[in-house]
Amino acid sequence: MRALRGALLLLLAPLALGAAEPKLVPDVSQSRIDIQYSFTGAELLLFGAIVYPGGKPPREGAEIVVVVKGPVQPLVLREKQKVAGIWMNVESARFRSAPAFYAVASSRPLAEMVDERTAAIYELGLQNLQLSPGTGAAPDVQRRFEAGLIDLMQRHQLYFEDPKGVRISEGVLYRARVNIPARVPVGNYTAETFLIRDGRVLAGAVREIQIEKLGFERFVATAADRWSLTYGLVAVLLSLFLGWSASAFFRKG
């Protein structure tokens, strides 16, 4: 349905005659992702059309960057060091606004598309995340912790960069796949799409995506958080019941 809408907009493109710059018509496959009983992750499809004035893509078309970002959260990053033969947490750093999830996909490597300043302004690429370190640590220590955080999140598939993740067909239609792993936290996510040509961001658009626990999973998570005493009592009663019924069952059998 949405793909159809995109195609329709493409047909209407000639109406946009006269505009000097190309425009962006973006969409996402899901505006909400539900976490339910056997959630092992989801695949998000970001797609849309680039609408050029005159309806025809020029020979040297624009490039696309998509960024999916999770809710920002304050966190503490701890670093293990060997103390008396034991690896334990020694140093730590605070980050006031680390995104819980960050995926960037582009049609060409980011470094070839934009200069560092533009990349920093639009937070394009893992090196340009605004993590807002909260401690007044020395710059090199801070860099070490930032690199550690990014590396850790990358290996948990919570941060990633895919320099060839966006496919542009016929110069007008683009699509990108972003994998959402099972460990993502719930919250409001944003999917940003940037249209870039000659190192400049010509257009950008944002779509919101909600990731939520649903049904039983939501009920349990909410109960554990809000009615914690009742939740604990139910957990105890459940275990008592299971233990008792097994012993009763086997004694008869």
Added chain:
Amino acid sequence: MDIYLPVAGLSVNALVIIALGGVVGLLTGMIGVGGGFLTTPILIFYGIPPAVAVASATTQITGTSVSGVLAHRRRKGVDYRMGGVIILGGLIGASAGGFLFRLLQQIGQIDTAIAILYVVLLGSIGILMAKESGTELQIFRKKATAKPPRRHNPLIAMLPLRWRFYQSGLYISPLAPLLLGIIGGMLTVLLGVGGGFIMVPAMIYMLGMSAQVVVGTSLLQILFVTAATTLIHATTTKSVDIVLAGLLLLGSVIGAQFGARFAQKVKPELLRMFLAIIILAVAARMAIGLGWRPEEIYTVQAL
């Protein structure tokens, strides 16, 4: 078969968790230990956050100890007076332990503390058990000069306010079992273990309780203290995952029944030797984990 754990926030293979519960239950039924010392580390190796592993393993132990308590009650193997004193101590210890748990969590040392406690406790108890069962199986030779063991510890006999514990056959101060209960309760909260593997030897060798009531009384204490600990974790750390605990229970309550049947056919010394080997293996794995360079140098904690 993947199942999403709502509190842990990740998906696990349900069959693996049920099988783990089954193996632990088999041990419980065979040897009479709660098996928490096995569940918690394995859950942590599997990738469950340590706090959730500890809290949910505690919930599971409550369930597995029920059938044990019922069985011992039928043959009058529970000293309720002694049990009550130890449980009171356990509740005090569990509350103090909950406070300590959060403190350690805040300063980021909970994982290290859990691992060190495991290595020290399991290591020393494993060695003691291996020695004892090895001697009985005549693998090691008994020391010829061994003194006859004294039933009453002079330090405990010194404590004031003596009570009579008829079923245990004791006339001692309730302060000793109270203190024992406090230690057991703290271990339950911190490590997600019932503490039977410490309480049973302590009841026999330190308090001098008569052997018929030791296991039943220890199970009664485990039942109450783990239930209280579940409530403490549910309200403070909020890391009890009812789905995880349910899956573990499903395996362990059934495993325990088969274990109890199997136990009657095997020499008890052999079982204890077997348990000692498992305990030492877990301790060794934990020790390696502490000394080896970990895969992840960095860990994230949300604020």
